[in-house]
Amino acid sequence: MVGSQVVEKLTTSATDKNRISGLTHNFYRYPARFSPSFASTVIELFSKPGDIVLDPYMGGGTTVVEAMIAGRRAIGSDLNSLAVFITKVKTTPLNKNERQEVALWLENNFKNLSYLHSRDRLEYLFDKRTKNLNLLRSRFLKKLIAVTLNSLETIQNSKVKDFIRCALLKTGQWALDGRKKHTSLDEFRAKLANNISEMLEQIEDFKQALSKESPGFPHCKLIESDAALIDKDSIFASKGLEVDLVVTSPPYPGLHILYHRWQVDGRRETPAPYWIAGCQDGKGDSYYNFGNRQQPGLHKYFESSLRTLKAIRRVMRNGAFIVQMLAFKDPEAHLPRYLANMKEAGFTEAQLCDSAITHDDSRIWRDVPNRKWHAALKGNTSGSREVVLIHRVR
Ligand SMILES: C[S@@+](CC[C@H](N)C(=O)[O-])C[C@H]1O[C@@H](n2cnc3c(N)ncnc32)[C@H](O)[C@@H]1O
Incomplete structure (x- = not known):
């Protein structure tokens, strides 16, 4: 059972509507990034200094930055070369x-x-x-x-x-x-x-x-990889490291986000961010969103999600927590399927002391402020909410 004080702190940080600011967080506005205060609160509550914190879908590196300044050993991974570039710059001090x-x-x-x-x-x-x-x-x-x-x-x-x-x-x-x-x-x-x-x-x-937090600059390791292959990376495969905490936000079921393009002159898409950053342009949007949005039933999404969850599970130590922030196009249909995947991959959902929670499914939900991808979902309101899922390795 996660106690009421912890739940209260989590709720406050998850529902924080302040503009993202501080440290290197505004080096780039990565689509669907989560707030630094959410990442730092989860890190503080579910890990201790020296622990290994992993974000296998690091995007703009919010978790990695916060883990490093909290004196944790940070590992960030993403299949988007742009995410790796941005996080590298955000976490590399200059003399x-x-x-x-x-x-x-x-x-x-x-x-x-x-x-x-x-x-x-x-x-x-x-x-x-x-x-x-x-x-x-x-x-x-x-x-x-x-x-x-x-x-x-x-x-x-x-x-x-x-x-x-x-x-x-x-x-x-x-x-x-x-x-x-x-x-x-x-x-x-x-x-x-x-x-x-x-x-x-x-x-x-x-x-x-x-x-201040960790004299000697803690190391962070960045990997460009599909999360489904994270356990094959040498840091885990040969060094045998085990992760103490995962803080992450994976692709969202049914919601396609443009992680890899800018929209210019109306809705024309350009791969210009890769040109400027000097990175390899990846693939189409289905590559970054666990599959094609046209596909009925989201089979590809749930198949990819299960494969990646199993790989993530393999690099975590027994008892370690994984805390995720997720949005759903259709929460009633997709949340149970997502939870079934978590179970099949070897995770158990943590029970939260619900005196501090208003939502009747005993989970922490938040309204999503000013999300560009949500505004693009004409007429669909459910994508405007995100949920925090807290699980442990069984
Ligand atoms: C919601 S964003 C993460 C945003 C991040 N929390 C932040 O604060 O910037 C999801 C990320 O997952 C990445 N991604 C999608 N599919 C992936 C996969 N199979 N393996 C690794 N990363 C993936 C996308 O490129 C995107 O950067």
Whole structure:
């Protein structure tokens, strides 16, 4: 039985509606990310310093950042190369020289970059990951981003280069993804400069928070992998590590989220984030959502979910907790099937002391504020709620 104080803390953090802020959490607005206070509360309540905390669907790395500053050993994994890139930048502190190099690039290179760079010698412009950036509203920004990427080639230090790429990614998302208003070149330049200054402060905050909680910087391990193969990774297969806590948010049954594309000029999809981050573009959206949304009965979803849950179970120690945040298109039909999968994979649901819970299924539910993917689900209201599922390895 999970006691009432724990349930109360969990409920408060799960229903937290504050804007996401602090540390490196705003280096990128990863779709369907959960709040840092939810991750940190779960980590504090269900693990202790030195424990191994895993997020096998880490997305933008919220769990990994929070686990590291709580002095846990963090492991994050995702099959999206973009997620791995973003989490790497968010969890890699820069030293003084590296921070200076970023600031100098901004002052000496970026501010003097010429937009009039010859197109012929600008290979970045002809990358196929710039698809759909040729219409009037985005093509000037496309060229400015290409010129900026080109200027990064002179930087030797990969941490510095990735940091600036991440700032460019954040600025590109702000300027292009779902934006109704046109962004001018001057606005883009000013925003990038501002983002870099803020991010330099935030990466320093992250570094300070790390050294306070865990002197010597705890290591974090990031893996680019299908969760169904997580147990095959050498960290588990040969080193034999066992996970003490999983905190995660897997793909949602029946709800397809665009983890891998931005939408420009209306609803045209572009793989531009991979172009900017310098990552391999993955596959179609079914790759990131456990299957095709058209498929009746969500067979593929539940098949993939079971396979991945079994693999996750194999890397966890007996008695370890797995805490998940999930939304359902049709909770009445899909929650019982999800719970049946959990059981089959070897997990038992924890009973919560329900004096602190208002929902009559004795679970913690929350309304989802301002979710872009939810707004896209015309006429469907059930996706606006998320539930916290708490299980233990049997
Ligand atoms: C809801 S998001 C996680 C968001 C994360 N909690 C955060 O705060 O940013 C789900 C993630 O699962 C990843 N994913 C989907 N299928 C996967 C699979 N089979 N193996 C590993 N990751 C997968 C997606 O790429 C996406 O990043």
